[in-house]
Amino acid sequence: MRVMIAEDNVLLREGLVRLLTESGIEVAGTSGNADKLLVLVDDDPPDVAIVDIRLPPTHTDEGMKAALKIRAGHPDVGVLVLSQYVEVGLAMQLLGDSAAGAGYLLKDRVSNVKDFMDAVGRVADGGSAIDPTIVSALISKQRKRDPLDRLTPREREVLALMAEGRSNQGIADRFVITLRAVEKYVSSIFSKLDLPTTGSDSKRVLAVLLYLRG
């Protein structure tokens, strides 16, 4: 797996490089700003580009713009956006009309090595990684006559993991239950929420997020 990184904080950038390298991932290029990242990606597209949302010169939306550009120009390159703060609106903006190969996480998540590597892997494989903060905010969002009330507590947990972009196998591993059991939960959730069953995991993520967003 080949990864490129755009992060202006040297400490963090080097930490990330070390972390990825030690996990056996090739870091094919690093950059302190958005423009250089775009050049690197154009020259030799990696599997994943990890982008800090705040990059020079203004430290506002340069990273986000670069991420959207890569997603538009290189559909095969996964984009994982890291941010100091997470916003539902930004997550939806990043996904656009497809959750394939897209990730949006709080920067803090890098410290949980296993989870973070899992997220990078999912995004590289065309899956998604949505920060749990966003998912939990969306799940607890107030709705009129909330259909989520019909879900059992365990079904809610499974729904949240689906929204984060995890596969059935990932959910099974997390709860230490069988894949078969997960599939049962998923089909129950979809029928309770009147959601059409979808093909790929990333389509499922988008459908669930859009549903939760209301």
Place this chain on the structure above:
Amino acid sequence: MGTAVPPTAVVGPSPARTPDFWLVLLVSVGGALCSAALVFLAATSESLQQRSVSAALGIWLTAPYIAGGLVAWRRRPESRLGLLMVTAGFVIWANFLAWSSNSLLYTLGAGVQFLVPAVLLHVFLAFPRGHLRSRLDRAIVAAGYGAVALTLTRMVLGEGGERNLLAVVDNPAVVTSLRAVQLGLVSGLLLIGTASLIRRRRREPPLRTPVGVLAYAFSLGLVMIALLYMVQLFAWTSAIQNVRYATFGIIGLAPFVFMAALLEARLNRASVGELLVDLGVNPGPAELQEAVGRALGDPSVTLAYWLPEFDSYADVNGRQIEIEDLPGRSSTPIVRDDVPVAMLLHDSALDEEPRLLTSVCAAIGMTIENAQLQVELRARLEELRGSRARILQAEQSERQRLERNLHDGAQQRLIALSLELGELGDRLDGDAELRRRIDAARQEVTASLAELRDLAHGIHPAAVSDHGLAVALESVATRATVPVQVIGATQDRMSEPVELAAFFIVCEALANVARHAAATSAVVELERTSAALVVEVRDDGIGGASADGGSGLRGLADRVEALGGSLQVWSPRGGGTRLRAEIPCG
């Protein structure tokens, strides 16, 4: 009040002397006698064919200039046009002395013959102020008067036969060519004069009245005289009589039009009197400006109030304005007790009515004090609003800087630290106790990061500055305690203070909904008009909220007002709450 003096010297129009009654009477009687003399001259003339027609024509061309000129002189002495017209009348009259069989009178009349086009040029070009304005005009008129020398030369060379007392030699050939030269020269001058009039009309704003425009239209008369001369020069005999009558008609009518234009209604004291009645005791700044505009017949009038403490001029709303030299605009100072208190900015055409300007300025000088105080008050409010906006802006920048420091400084370091801890924990295989403690430390750091994030967000909502209102409001709506529908949020960015104000308004309004409204849902609606962002938050709760109740709403109102906007709350008991803010954005 301070002692500052406005940066414009006070220059009033020069005082004008009205001719006294006896002088007017004398000139009138002189004019009447001259008219009678014309009838006598025509009746006794040996050279005239149509005596009665000629007499009538003579009076038609003379009397209007004398009579019209007298009225204009008496009523508008500051324009010397009246005096000039009277003079023109007598010059035209003198030209008819050439009808006489008496040698002296004939010589006089023939001598001034070509003074007529010169003096007419002078009158037309000097309208309406009474003096020539451009170097070209002065040159044309001087050349016109100078051309009389050619007449005298012709007479010395024997033109006109025995009645000519000036004849020294008899040289008809030279006389004929000289006459041709003179006719050509004078026609040319008349045409140049007309061109100058037309050019001036294009360049300068006209007197904005129908009569004023009509007066300029009479420059056609100059062309007609030129034509008349050219008819003689080139011996075009056909239609000469029609041209002649038309020319005389126009030339004779011109004085009436000039007089009417000069006397036109807006000058008169009546309009100043009406102005005083209009103003009442204590007119406000805007009323005063409007009334002055009416009195001067110039709706574009602007009153610039001098504010000594601000050392500047201000408009009726207290906003500072510069007195600039603009084409077509003039300024006249308004003085009270020898101290300039304001500047009247008006159409340059009014410069031609200095007396009207003086009377109006004097009239408002008496009542302006109150308006000036009001403008000063408004200027202070304006200043206050400006400093409020600056304070708000300064606070905002400081908060933003703090948030940046937290996010990009402390937070990044902590993330790097927790990353390090995470890696360390991952590498420890055997020692379960150590691994547990490192993991606990990592989670402690993660918790600190979350707290730091909340703190930073409380200091400054970075998402608004970085990504705009639409993105930031989606999170606010998601976290709200009741279902919230957001309408009209677009990705279009507005200025940061506007976006922040809108964001805080929605946050505070939704927080109030959560605390007091007992609502089941709320709507946030944004609308971008050409001049403002309108933010409306409505709920279906119990109502009864107030913007003055010491709630966070007061602070929001302050913020919005500092940006020049307004915040209103409707909250009837039992009828829900509707909060609407209009935030100006350019």
